[in-house]
Amino acid sequence: MRAAILRAFDEPLAIEDVPMPDCPADGVILRVLACGVCRSDWHGWTGEHARVRPGSRMGHEYCGEVVEAGPQAGWMPGDRVIAPFILACGACPDCQQGHQTICEHQIVPGFTAPGAFAEYVAVPHAHNLARLPEGLDPALAAGLGCRVTTAWEALTGRAALQGGEWLAIHGTGGVGLSALILARALGARVIVTDIVPERLDFARGLGADHALDARGGDAAARIREITGGGAHVSIDALGFPDTIRASLACLRRLGRHVQIGMPTGHFATMEIDMLGIYSGQLALFGTRGMPPWKFPSLLAMISSGRVDVRPLVARRVRLSDLSAELAAMNGPMPPGVAVVTDFSA
Ligand SMILES: [Zn+2]
């Protein structure tokens, strides 16, 4: 089968013919219908992600059709499914309490196992999979795999965002735009920041109440002014020191900061205003992924038409276009994400 393999950091991925995977006893083999291209893939491609090394196959935002099912999989050939990027074991105490995203035995295809930038992918722990709703375009479903699910858990799980509250979103990449769309559907008022005017316009078109150009450096002060004291909830969707500091500084007292962007490489540690956190009595949440039992609530929002995820997918590309998509992330990107939908070329 055809697959895209990382052979050297920052070099084009190699499109290779590799053996078909073996089917796990509690898992399935999927014919990949679509796989999203993500900032996390870029981190892997540049060598900043500890789990991506030469020889790795990335791709963690996928949906597909079951072509083979293990005896304990619970799925049948022909079923169309969508995967969370975290495949939890299902048996440990954390999993049994519903906290699958912190499962110590989790498998993450694309990082800790071969991923879905390939014609087929093995998916162990198939109890994590959700049925792809009838009529949901696979490219849109793949686009949910990481960013929309993460945003849904950040807003509804970690921050417990309420209707009428002010939400600030720092960075309008895929997960930032996802948070915007979902927060609007939850009835929150939303301010986004970015440094790319085209992306700010795009966010306005998706219903942002305010879209601020952060290049002036005073985004936090402007958010406090617009909201009459600060946002109730603020998300850093990038993982950069400037946006994290702005996210903390834009909060009102008792505000909740959610760290969605992954601070990697030399941003893994940074200085933040701890006195401001103390005196503002702020809450800080880290978040990563979504427990799979939340798929029904998220998919219902989409199937019912309350959330339109179509604007998130900007481009449908071929497997051989992946390298160009990753290279483009070295600079400012236009809005929307790319999804690989053609694995034959
Ligand atoms: Zn577990």
Ligand SMILES: [Zn+2]
């Ligand atoms: Zn992702």
